[in-house]
Amino acid sequence: MAQLTCDHLRLGYEGRPVLEDLSFSVQAGDYLCIVGENGSGKTTLMRTILGLQKPLQGSIRFGDGLREGGIGYLPQQTNVQKDFPATVREVVLSGCQARLKNRPFYSRADKKRAEENMNKMGISAFAKRCFRELSGGQQQRVLLARALCATEKLLFLDEPVSGLDPNVTAEMYALIRSLNREGVTILMISHDLASAVREASHILAVGDSVFYGTKEEWLAEKGGERL
């Protein structure tokens, strides 16, 4: 059974569709890159899968142990508060909020989970530093650790490398790759088709022509074509 199945989706804002008749499914362990030009509906698709807006038509089903709200989400950097006074630990711990259920405070298990994810992302050294004082790459690691606190199963990354310099970009891709190897399903919005094809197992292209298939099918159909 697939973790995520999108069935004949029509997406858009206020009744105006951006994307029509989109169907695809994601299996556990997949690494799916969503590519397309600006305004082609990538972000709308992400917001719909995350439950931030409703599809105009069609359905999204979760399965294989994944619940709605069980997705870890890494937002685009521009959407994060820039001058927020919060330590790295406070930010990462806020990833556990779905685990709070009806409790007001985080449990010891939640705090341990946050520590583990900070270790995994290599940011334990600055757990007490202020989030806003970190570099772009470090901030992304913090937000990735937060996303990992929210899920073991599926991560949704919105342009995780935009604005990072080449070295940090390579580190970020390696980090995502290693998470995928541990069995975390990855959904990633990307601008960079070349690295999408290099990193992903599946490609979803939205826009004028919609494509969904494995990387091999994409290469066979499109060759080295650029967006």
Next chain:
Amino acid sequence: MIDMLNLYLSFPYVQRAIIVGVLIALCSSLLGVTLVLKRFSYIGDGLSHVAFGAMAVAGILRLSNDMLLVLPITMISAILLLRSGRNTRIKGDAAIAMISVGALAVGYLLLNLFHTSGNLSGDVCTTLFGSMSILTLRPAEVWLCLGLSIAVMILFFVFYNRIFAVTFDEDFARATGTRADAYNLLIATVIAVIIVMAMNLVGSLLISALIIFPAMAAMRLFKSFRSVTICSAVLSVCCALAGLLISILAGTPVGSTIVAADIAAFLACCGVVKLQRRTV
């Protein structure tokens, strides 16, 4: 001077004023960070004008406890303003400007048409700048203020982690199943309660200062959400206490003295940060 202070402090109405003033200052500082970072500060400003309009209506109706009318009206406006903030047809800030200036004008107009006491401009000035109304609180109002501030503190304490999450990244909170709309509503309602209480202390025009200055000052000094919250609460209580005592001794208006103390604390914090940078 100490003798004079002791004398004043022995009056029960002064003791009540100090207790209520400190509680109001504590509550209003708690949500300051959220208010500033969620760009809700304009809602606070708009609501304080609505509260003025409601106060005018309550005055005309000769209600014995005007908070019973002002509180629900301000809470409803808070909910409406929060909704309109997302409305694309009338821009959020324009809607707030319309409501707040409208309430101010209608309130003053009503007061003029139906004024019952001889001293109209004195009444208006009291509502806008607070003057001595904190010293003339009746026991029922004191109890209401006590109850409300305890409720605000308990709500903030219980929902602390949710408020943090919704303020830091609303989309993430929503995506992981936190009911962000409900918490936004809670925050707006609590702001309304704080504003109505703070009207007694500093008057409706100066409320935003009471909410924003301690938070901004604490944000200069500290780096974690928890320490910023604690620091802004401590600063706000100290400034309110200092302002109250100074105004009692020097006979200055309570509200503006407290706000002046807040401004001084903010400037002091800025100075401390500058000095730290120079020595590093």
